[in-house]
Amino acid sequence: MKSEFLQRVIGHIDLDYFYAQVEEVENPALKERPVIVCVFSGRTEDRGVVSTANYVARGFGVRSGMPIVNAKKLLQGKDPAVIRMNHEKYEVVSTRIMDALSEKVDVLEPTGIDEAFFDVTASTSGDFERARTAAMGIKEAILSTEHLTASVGLGRSKAVAKLGSDLAKPGGLKVVLPEQTKDFLGPLAVEKLYGVGPKGASLLKGAHISTIGQLAGADPQELEKLFGKKLSVYLLEASKGNDSDPVRGDLEPTQFSRIVTLKEDTTDVEEILSQLETGVGHVHEKLSSSGKSFRTLTAIGILTDLSTKTKSKTYETPVSDEESIRGGLAELFDEMSAVSDKQFRRVGVRVSGFTDARDQKSLSDFLQA
């Protein structure tokens, strides 16, 4: 209970250019070369995007999300290493690191395969210098055990910590003391703030808000008109480093999904279901391995113009078998294609509305009814 009145000490850790760095560790000769780890769509030989590029490749202008073809142009004659993404491999490394990390902090909240928030308020008694030492130890441990570099930010809130690790990249440590928070955040561009993407940034620009400092001084009423209740309140808090969302170590996934790119655009439901079969298997496997059942099934379609259509159904009672997924999807895609005759480019499946053992219907519930 002693941490009850302490100012929080929050960290954010980000493994640098993770997928590409894992490949470098496995094959150190790659370090001198541009490396791009790619997701191939399977449409044609070279279609797809760059998932992660090492800093050598970034030096030539390559960015993640960039079509592979474009990246290759930028790396013409630069001896690039083009590597197919191997998610399983990165998952193993990530799990090892996250497990070790969870031993070194009070609370760890992974937010992706290569990043996590952590809380060290209690173990440092709220002292940022002790937290700095802990963070250096964490970076050192990852370097010596996995040969990987990471960037870390420390601050009094998640938004501050995240911003810190971002500015510390690659390989650095940024400590924002509570009393420095305002000066640190003030001059930064709003789009740097966690939760502000392209759409939000452009809305803010329209309101003549371009720095986090300006956001902090914005009229709450006006912000609410632009962003709604929840988000406007969050933005205002985060811009002052006062976002209060806690670091949670106990988060369970609430959905599993899989999207595949079709060999070619189509409206044919049979074809869609056939090509989505591996996706169904994947989602079903995730359900099995996590021991979850779901109630809501969603068919996802991404049309030729890249707009997204979804259609979902909720089962009366939780299910987890593959046939409920397959059969449900057939219905949903039939209904979807009946409404619009647009062609699908990518299709997917999502299960959500998990029920855990606590509120699972038990035999006694049935006997009572």
Place this chain on the structure above:
DNA sequence: CCCTCGATCAC
């Protein structure tokens, strides 16, 4: 309160 759907974010 529950369900459905689209949008946004960020990985």
Place this chain on the structure above:
DNA sequence: CCTCATATCGAGGG
């Protein structure tokens, strides 16, 4: 030219 996975919000309808 344009991958993939997840969480969250708000609107609209019941």
